[in-house]
Amino acid sequence: EDKFYIVKVSMDGVTIEDAPAEIIGGCGNYKAIEILNAKYGPKVGIALAGPAGEYRLAAANISVKDPESNIRSLGRGGLGAVLGSKKVKAVIIDDAGAPASVPVANPEAFKAAAKVFAKAMLDHPVTGQALPNYGTDVLVNILNEAGGLPTRNFTTGRNDWANNVGGETMNANITARGGDGKVAHGCHAGCIIRCSQWYPDKDGKYITSGFEYETAWGLGADACITDLDECAYIDRAMDDVGVDSIETSVAIATAMEGGLLPWGDGKAALKLVEEMAIPTPLARILASGTAIVGKTCGLFRVPIVKDQAIPAYDPRSVKGIGLTYATTPMGADHTAGYTIATNILKVGGYVDPLQKEGQIELSRNLQIATAAVDSTGMCIFVAFPVLDIPEAFMALIDMINARYGYSLTPDDVTELGKSVLKVERGFNKKAGFTNLDDRLPEFFEEEAIAPHNAIWDFTPEEIDKVMDF
Ligand code: SF4
Known part of the structure; x- marks a missing residue:
């Protein structure tokens, strides 16, 4: 059927209702958000499939309303097509009547850790200066160089x-x-x-x-x-x-x-x-x-x-990221183990981007750490101070412990990251993926790239070591 639905989540529970006809069949996301704001109120949260999601096209994302009713995206992996295939046009989150904050087991400890964490964000040159001034686009000239x-x-x-x-x-x-x-x-x-x-x-x-x-x-x-x-x-x-x-x-x-x-x-x-x-x-x-x-x-x-x-x-001239592209369960996801931090920005140490030495461990360790940080719901960009400033890493763990009354240690966080990756790879295996899917396209092995005349030269056995833990 051609019908699409709205899933509404509120303090009264979950309801499913027909999507307004005017947001179906080619209506852009900016207009759709305007219409949904008018219907459900300007304060509700909205996650929606755009026209591409309705048509179940593989590049479709889930678009999310930001505080000014502009758009952020759950970009990769074709999630919009999944929403479209379920005939869900939008998910509305209405928090009217919800408590103002979540319960915190130890508010004083949480506040103290949050203060240390926030200071680290502002002190670090990437998160305190480069990103706020130039956005992520600061990387164009750096990578070109x-x-x-x-x-x-x-x-x-x-x-x-x-x-x-x-x-x-x-x-x-x-x-x-x-x-x-x-x-x-x-x-x-x-x-x-x-x-x-x-x-x-x-x-x-x-x-x-x-x-x-x-x-x-x-x-x-x-x-x-x-x-x-x-x-x-x-x-x-x-x-x-x-x-x-x-x-x-x-x-x-x-x-x-x-x-x-x-x-x-x-x-x-x-x-x-x-x-x-x-x-x-x-x-x-x-x-x-x-x-x-x-x-x-x-x-x-x-x-x-x-x-x-x-x-x-480019994985030939920044080799660590090539290993992440090849082995991340998502496929070609730079954020899953962002070796650019260490290969290019010299955050968390330095591993020469043009040499093979140290890249396997770098990609593996960053993928484990990222799987753990992603599980906290934190923006991935907190990783720059977390990698460079020991107090920031501890403050992140302290915040989680204070929020839930846990007593996690850094080792627990590493184990969490490993377990996430194992679950993801287990899913891929059941879906029919094998190690042979953890490879870059052949042209990276056959065409050297200027200006360094660099080539992709990891063997299959070396690539497979990344996820060997
Ligand atoms: S740093 Fe992260 S949370 Fe903040 S604006 Fe950028 S993407 Fe959003």
């Missing part, structure tokens, strides 16, 4: 226009244009890092927010769309139709390699993303993700692991 910024579908690791789409340009445009523009914006009220921003047009009118490095990279470097404003409009369109901006940007670059779009043509890319709301046949192919675009075009050079697009760091 390191020769690890995949450009023109992973054919080179450096280009001469990177700064056009980098965080410094983003900051300068926002500052110069004024109007709705905001540097250092939090995607939720409690964030003290505030890596997000509101990116405005030349007249100061809001275009998009949460305009991330991976999106600016995917469009700006990988697809060679060298104008940051064009990238911003595509980012907005991706949020509006509800597709993951990494998967879709890499799919666009792959489509360019396949001749479906001219290289660097931001206007053609924008039109195609907007058509995902209909969807036209070509838009449907694109929103089915990079793997499908590669197959459709008969390409050999398709940057995917487990059919998910490889993001913004």
